[in-house]
Amino acid sequence: MIDFSQLLAEKTDTIVERWVQAVSFDRQIESTDNLPLTSVQDHIPQVLTAMATVLSQSQDSNIDLLVRASLEHGVLRAEQGFDPSEIAREYSLLRQEIFLTLAVDLQSAGGAEVMRAVFVINAVVDEAIAQCFRSYVDERLRELQQLQTQMTLTNQELTRLVRANQDNLSQLAHELKTPLNSIIGYSELFLRSSRQQETEIRDSAPKIEHIQRVLRNGRQLLRLVNDTLELSRSEVGKMQLHLVPTDVRAVINTVVEVLEPLATAKELRVATQCDRAPNQVLTDPLRLQQIVMNLLSNAIRYTESGTVQLTCQSLSDHQWLMAISDTGVGIAPEDHLRIFEPFYRVSATSAYSPESTGLGLTIVSRLVKLLQGKIELVSQVGIGSTFTVILPLFVKTSD
Numbered sequence: 177m178i179d180f181s182q183l184l185a186e187k188t189d190t191i192v193e194r195w196v197q198a199v200s201f202d203r204q205i206e207s208t209d210n211l212p213l214t215s216v217q218d219h220i221p222q223v224l225t226a227m228a229t230v231l232s233q234s235q236d237s238n239i240d241l242l243v244r245a246s247l248e249h250g251v252l253r254a255e256q257g258f259d260p261s262e263i264a265r266e267y268s269l270l271r272q273e274i275f276l277t278l279a280v281d282l283q284s285a286g287g288a289e290v291m292r293a294v295f296v297i298n299a300v301v302d303e304a305i306a307q308c309f310r311s312y313v314d315e316r317l318r319e320l321q322q323l324q325t326q327m328t329l330t331n332q333e334l335t336r337l338v339r340a341n342q343d344n345l346s347q348l349a350h351e352l353k354t355p356l357n358s359i360i361g362y363s364e365l366f367l368r369s370s371r372q373q374e375t376e377i378r379d380s381a382p383k384i385e386h387i388q389r390v391l392r393n394g395r396q397l398l399r400l401v402n403d404t405l406e407l408s409r410s411e412v413g414k415m416q417l418h419l420v421p422t423d424v425r426a427v428i429n430t431v432v433e434v435l436e437p438l439a440t441a442k443e444l445r446v447a448t449q450c451d452r453a454p455n456q457v458l459t460d461p462l463r464l465q466q467i468v469m470n471l472l473s474n475a476i477r478y479t480e481s482g483t484v485q486l487t488c489q490s491l492s493d494h495q496w497l498m499a500i501s502d503t504g505v506g507i508a509p510e511d512h513l514r515i516f517e518p519f520y521r522v523s524a525t526s527a528y529s530p531e532s533t534g535l536g537l538t539i540v541s542r543l544v545k546l547l548q549g550k551i552e553l554v555s556q557v558g559i560g561s562t563f564t565v566i567l568p569l570f571v572k573t574s575d
Contacts, residue, residue, distance in 0.1 A: 188221060191224060209440065229241075247307050449488070463546065505558070
């Protein structure tokens with residue numbers, strides 16, 4: 177008689193190693209692309225340990241370990257940005273690797289032993305999935321509540337600005353309408369369904385998709401509102417500078433690190449050439465970072481293939497420049513000046529990102545002006561664009 181409990185315990189490391197490799201290279205699980213192997217592995221050894229105790233006929237089953245590990249896994253996968261389908265896929269691969277590793281032993285066992293082992297393995301994996309999805313949904317709901325709180329606070333500030341009759345109010349209302357309707361509609365749908373307490377696991381996936389849509393549209397709405405508030409502060413002269421000695425290369429590297437996953441997802445190469453950059457400038461590092469972030473993210477967003485190049489160099493004893501070039505869709509000559517206007521988007525024949533608020537370049541141009549610099553554009557449709565920002569080495573105070 178084969179002791180599948182002991183056999184599974186002995187082969188746990190092999191199963192975990194094979195499963196991590198399978199998940200890491202599976203193209204249906206894109207969220208693992210930038211994760212270390214330890215983060216992919218997570219709770220799987222504990223699940224297999226619990227499974228071994230359930231298979232054993234001589235020791236008590238450690239179900240608590242299974243439940244605890246699976247709940248922690250669900251929270252982690254929510255934080256890592258996994259989709260529900262990716263979680264389901266990784267458990268499918270776990271089941272597959274367990275049976276592949278034990279295949280020879282299952283073939284040599286008796287019929288009753290095989291039936292019991294297969295039943296227990298499937299039951300344990302199913303329970304792990306159930307617990308994982310339970311905590312995954314709870315974590316998504318917590319994130320939704322945090323987003324709601326942020327939006328409430330932001331909406332209060334927006335209301336004060338609306339009462340001051342800010343320009344572009346009608347355009348802002350139009351831009352807010354679509355994501356706001358989506359948030360309201362899906363929120364109401366989720367609230368109605370959540371009142372039904374006797375929910376089976378098979379009903380979780382649609383609810384999770386609703387939460388995902390709410391979060392996605394909520395983030396888009398929050399981005400639009402925050403960009404509008406930044407623009408409003410500029411218009412009323414409340415945008416302040418905090419000048420400190422700043423390492424330009426450090427600011428650029430930070431932004432490139434943040435945006436690297438966006439470029440990787442589109443198989444784009446982000447190249448930086450900052451050997452001739454000034455060692456230190458007197459500027460506002462937060463405002464400088466906003467400029468780099470907006471320009472570089474735009475370059476990645478509107479480029480489908482090729483390279484995004486960021487160059488930085490000193491010009492003289494008084495100035496330095498930063499140029500961001502892409503091989504993207506390009507901008508028609510008639511749009512070169514208007515793209516810096518609030519809410520302006522290029523003509524319908526030119527593609528633009530649905531995530532765009534139409535305010536990013538407006539904010540960039542005003543930040544560049546605030547930092548006492550200038551911005552220039554060279555672009556050709558179908559070839560790409562280059563935005564060049566020229567800034568002083570030492571921003572002067574207004575005193």
